[in-house]
Amino acid sequence: MSGDGDARTVPVDRLDRAGAATEWLRLAAEVAAANRAYHGADAPEISDADYDALKARLIAIEERFPDLAEAGSPSAEVGAPPAEGFAKVRHAVRMLSLGNAFTAEDVAEFDGRIRGFLNLPAGAPLAYTAEPKIDGLSLSLRYEAGRLVQAATRGDGETGENVTPNARTIADIPQRIDAAPEVLEVRGEVYMAGADFEALNARQAAAGAKTFANPRNAAAGSLRQLDPAVTAARPLRFFAYAWGEVSEPLAETQMQAIARLAGFGFATNPLTRRCDTLAELAAYYAGIEEQRATLGYDIDGVVYKVDDLALQARLGYRSTTPRWAIAHKFPAQLAWTRLEAIDIQVGRTGALSPVARLHPVTVGGVVVSNATLHNEDYIAGRDARGNPIRDGKDIRVGDWVQVYRAGDVIPKVADVDLSKRPGGAEPYVFPDHCPECGSEAIREPGDSVRRCTGGLVCPAQAVEKLKHFVSRGAFDIEGLGAKQIEMFFADAALPIREPADIFTLAARDAASLARLKNRDGWGEKSAQNLFAAIEERRRIPLDRLIFALGIRHVGEVVAADLARHYGNWPAFLAAVDAAGPALARHLAAEAAVEAERAAANAEGRRARISETRDAVWADPPLPEGARAAWMDLVNIDGIGTTVAVSLVTTFHQPAERASIDRLAAHLTVADVAARGAVDSPVAGKTIVFTGTLEKMTRAEAKARAEALGAKVSGSVSKKTDLVVAGPGAGSKATAAAELGIETIDEDAWLALIGG
DNA sequence: GTGCCTCGAGTTCC
DNA sequence: CTCGAGGCAC
Numbered sequence: 001m002s003g004d005g006d007a008r009t010v011p012v013d014r015l016d017r018a019g020a021a022t023e024w025l026r027l028a029a030e031v032a033a034a035n036r037a038y039h040g041a042d043a044p045e046i047s048d049a050d051y052d053a054l055k056a057r058l059i060a061i062e063e064r065f066p067d068l069a070e071a072g073s074p075s076a077e078v079g080a081p082p083a084e085g086f087a088k089v090r091h092a093v094r095m096l097s098l099g100n101a102f103t104a105e106d107v108a109e110f111d112g113r114i115r116g117f118l119n120l121p122a123g124a125p126l127a128y129t130a131e132p133k134i135d136g137l138s139l140s141l142r143y144e145a146g147r148l149v150q151a152a153t154r155g156d157g158e159t160g161e162n163v164t165p166n167a168r169t170i171a172d173i174p175q176r177i178d179a180a181p182e183v184l185e186v187r188g189e190v191y192m193a194g195a196d197f198e199a200l201n202a203r204q205a206a207a208g209a210k211t212f213a214n215p216r217n218a219a220a221g222s223l224r225q226l227d228p229a230v231t232a233a234r235p236l237r238f239f240a241y242a243w244g245e246v247s248e249p250l251a252e253t254q255m256q257a258i259a260r261l262a263g264f265g266f267a268t269n270p271l272t273r274r275c276d277t278l279a280e281l282a283a284y285y286a287g288i289e290e291q292r293a294t295l296g297y298d299i300d301g302v303v304y305k306v307d308d309l310a311l312q313a314r315l316g317y318r319s320t321t322p323r324w325a326i327a328h329k330f331p332a333q334l335a336w337t338r339l340e341a342i343d344i345q346v347g348r349t350g351a352l353s354p355v356a357r358l359h360p361v362t363v364g365g366v367v368v369s370n371a372t373l374h375n376e377d378y379i380a381g382r383d384a385r386g387n388p389i390r391d392g393k394d395i396r397v398g399d400w401v402q403v404y405r406a407g408d409v410i411p412k413v414a415d416v417d418l419s420k421r422p423g424g425a426e427p428y429v430f431p432d433h434c435p436e437c438g439s440e441a442i443r444e445p446g447d448s449v450r451r452c453t454g455g456l457v458c459p460a461q462a463v464e465k466l467k468h469f470v471s472r473g474a475f476d477i478e479g480l481g482a483k484q485i486e487m488f489f490a491d492a493a494l495p496i497r498e499p500a501d502i503f504t505l506a507a508r509d510a511a512s513l514a515r516l517k518n519r520d521g522w523g524e525k526s527a528q529n530l531f532a533a534i535e536e537r538r539r540i541p542l543d544r545l546i547f548a549l550g551i552r553h554v555g556e557v558v559a560a561d562l563a564r565h566y567g568n569w570p571a572f573l574a575a576v577d578a579a580g581p582a583l584a585r586h587l588a589a590e591a592a593v594e595a596e597r598a599a600a601n602a603e604g605r606r607a608r609i610s611e612t613r614d615a616v617w618a619d620p621p622l623p624e625g626a627r628a629a630w631m632d633l634v635n636i637d638g639i640g641t642t643v644a645v646s647l648v649t650t651f652h653q654p655a656e657r658a659s660i661d662r663l664a665a666h667l668t669v670a671d672v673a674a675r676g677a678v679d680s681p682v683a684g685k686t687i688v689f690t691g692t693l694e695k696m697t698r699a700e701a702k703a704r705a706e707a708l709g710a711k712v713s714g715s716v717s718k719k720t721d722l723v724v725a726g727p728g729a730g731s732k733a734t735a736a737a738e739l740g741i742e743t744i745d746e747d748a749w750l751a752l753i754g755g
Numbered sequence: 756g757t758g759c760c761t762c763g764a765g766t767t768c769c
Numbered sequence: 770c771t772c773g774a775g776g777c778a779c
Contacts, residue, residue: 097770100770212769213768213769217768217769220769221769318760318761320761345765345766347764347765348764349763349764349765351764351765353764353765353766355766355767366767366768366769367768368767368768369767369768370766370767370768371766371767372765372766372767372771374765374766374771374772375765375772375773405767405768405770406766406770406771407770407771408770409766409767409768409770409771410765410766410767410768410770410771411766411767411768412766412771446774447773447774448772448773448774449764449765449773552763552764553762553763553774553775554763555762555763555764556762556763557761557762557763558762558763637776637777638761638762638775638776638777639776640775640776640777641775642774642775642776643775643776712778713778
């Protein structure tokens with residue numbers, strides 16, 4: 001850092017507003033100048049370290065006085081590129097994955113679901129396309145005015161990595177295309193042919209470089225090279241099979257669209273076929289499976305898509321997969337090996353998860369030495385309901401076990417060879433105490449998981465909670481990943497034992513920088529970067545904060561629901577606090593209802609459920625607003641009593657609450673706006689469909705309405721905003737009329753939402 | 756009460 | 770990626 005400049009500066013937390021404003025102007029000008037110098041061809045005027053220090057201080061000032069940066073700040077610009085890695089790219093249209101089918105029945109169900117959704121009779125024609133599923137990595141290529149402007153990996157589907165310079169080196173990918181739509185995103189698979197893979201590995205071995213386990217890894221490793229020259233030297237290929245954003249429709253059917261892509265100069269898979277019946281799909285699958293070994297490239301199944309693009313549009317998407325396509329996977333590859341040990345891992349919720357330590361074995365081109373064993377029932381050979389799995393065969397240390405990779409990724413134990421079981425092998429005894437902290441580990445009735453009861457006292461839980469806290473959807477602090485958390489957790493001099501410690505790391509110890517930079521893998525620059533990254537996250541959106549707390553049953557989606565409902569941290573805290581007294585009452589009421597059920601059963605009378613529940617809630621009286629706060633929480637869409645109990649319990653455990661309060665003291669929590677208003681005439685409305693719908697099925701109508709931001713309900717109440725009534729509508733239409741709710745027919749509905 | 760669908764929490768290897 | 774289970778509609 002620029003020592004003379006910063007030594008004289010006032011700590012940011014002691015700056016007054018006027019001083020901050022003056023300094024902000026100066027820093028903003030310097031950072032902007034450095035950004036210009038960097039982006040232009042000029043040699044940068046200042047070193048990276050000085051730049052980082054300037055920017056860190058600028059950001060720190062903006063954290064404290066956010067209004068200063070409102071008109072725009074150079075801190076938002078990307079200055080020096082990250083030392084490694086690729087820029088992130090947000091996909092204009094999400095890159096989804098496909099649902100899987102493993103059997104002919106799964107495929108028949110897929111076909112049945114589609115026919116049901118579209119309301120097609122069983123015999124009606126419905127054409128599919130079928131193509132081999134290439135085992136590579138998917139890539140999205142964006143063309144504007146016919147020129148390749150961006151190539152991005154799939155990433156998590158929302159955001160991928162910008163690998164444009166690398167993609168330009170792939171011969172199958174045209175730099176320019178003629179007569180194309182103004183905007184065209186072509187999607188497909190980057191892969192490496194088997195022969196090319198062998199040759200590459202031979203070259204790698206000869207050069208003393210590391211070899212790749214399989215063509216897919218080689219393709220992925222080659223595409224994600226920081227130096228495009230390396231990628232250029234790798235034999236990568238590309239098949240186009242889909243598209244993202246397009247400024248005009250490509251075609252009317254999938255087959256035509258693929259033909260158009262081929263016309264633009266893309267390689268498309270020559271085995272793509274149209275199939276008119278399930279029998280044709282089955283024959284295609286069998287044929288491809290037969291050719292698999294001689295194709296020259298790896299595939300892991302075949303993909304079926306509804307051919308008619310208008311039908312694809314009607315079918316639309318579920319949360320992570322299209323309804324109109326499915327991958328029919330080949331059977332997983334299997335391998336036998338010896339189970340050497342069973343270890344227990346403790347997760348952030350205290351779950352004890354057994355992991356099989358295996359004698360290393362190659363499964364589908366990858367060496368596997370660990371596999372999940374799920375839970376204690378899975379080891380014992382029965383499922384949660386007590387039904388036998390693996391014919392009831394249990395798993396013992398020393399057994400020969402059959403391993404496969406579920407979805408070609410997660411290793412699992414499929415079977416046990418009892419004939420090879422060593423004499424003296426004992427049934428595995430699942431621990432009833434936490435192997436990490438010794439606390440009792442108990443299994444709630446009906447739960448398949450045994451959990452450590454140590455809570456924050458358990459070091460394993462504490463460290464896993466911290467890892468969750470810094471993970472991607474949560475605080476996502478650059479330079480503070482799982483490995484660094486482990487390091488800091490175990491560090492006696494500079495420990496991080498709870499989230500609040502992260503934000504005192506720099507301040508706790510002026511010498512921390514010196515201590516950090518002398519550690520393995522840490523230099524002054526990386527320590528500075530870490531502190532700057534932490535500073536950047538002092539301001540955090542409410543949804544991320546709630547998610548980061550790691551409350552059981554509160555994941556990313558529920559956290560976002562809560563944040564949108566309460567809007568800001570004080571309101572959220574106030575609501576959870578207010579609901580506190582109702583928590584015990586809820587539990588007492590449910591216990592009383594259980595008791596009443598049992599009593600009624602014994603006495604052979606009808607249980608008086610709501611009377612019992614109401615009585616417990618009513619007496620003794622609860623503090624003002626407690627029940628209202630509880631009901632408000634439980635009535636949020638997607639939140640029920642399980643989530644509410646978990647949430648309120650967490651905030652009312654003194655140790656947990658103290659830890660949360662300590663954390664919050666370091667943060668500026670950004671408000672979250674109510675559910676993003678979709679721009680449609682029905683956004684936010686509650687709609688009921690009734691009677692016979694003639695132009696669409698009920699499922700389709702519901703999906704369309706929800707995509708437009710409406711809530712679809714099954715029954716008419718005073719909350720209903722609109723009723724769409726087809727012929728034969730009965731009591732619901734009457735109820736709507738009585739309540740004075742607007743009722744329209746199907747055509748009016750279609751006109752309202754635009755066809 | 757039953758049956759979807761979605762979400763959460765767990766896992767491996769590169 | 771998969772499993773279990775929570776939430777909710779039927």
